[in-house]
Amino acid sequence: MSFWITVYLNPDADDRNAENTLASWEGPLHSWNGFKDLIAAGKLTQTRADFFPSLYRGLACDVLPILPVVKRPKISAHYTPEMLQERITRCPPDAELGIMIWDMG
Known part of the structure; x- marks a missing residue:
């Protein structure tokens, strides 16, 4: 299963615009090393779980070190x-930071 994952600044803003994007990629969620560990350690809070997107919040000091290598997203x-x-x-x-996860099917 593939997901579109975006990490962005200003998670309280209504508009998650491109200027706030720090990382964005498509891939399997299980390949994002450390994501589930942050959840288990209470360092990420899920703020939306009803359908998609799923939304999480966490501090940059926890999230940024586990980001995958920055690549150009397809779109x-x-x-x-x-x-x-x-x-x-x-x-x-x-x-x-906010983390938005869309199920790409």
Whole structure:
């Protein structure tokens, strides 16, 4: 099963726009090493579980170290891997991040 996963700044904003995106990729959720460990350790909070997308929140100091290598998403006209890496580098460790997960079927 494949998922579209996006990690972004400002999880309270109604609009999850491209400017807030730190990482976005498609792949199996089980291949995101460390994701389930953060949930088990109470470092990620699920804020939406009814249908999709599933939404989680966590601190940058916990989430950013487990992000996969930054690659260009298949359908991104809004950012490059270099731009995303720059955003990740500038992100404060205490920033609260949102994680949005869509089931791609």
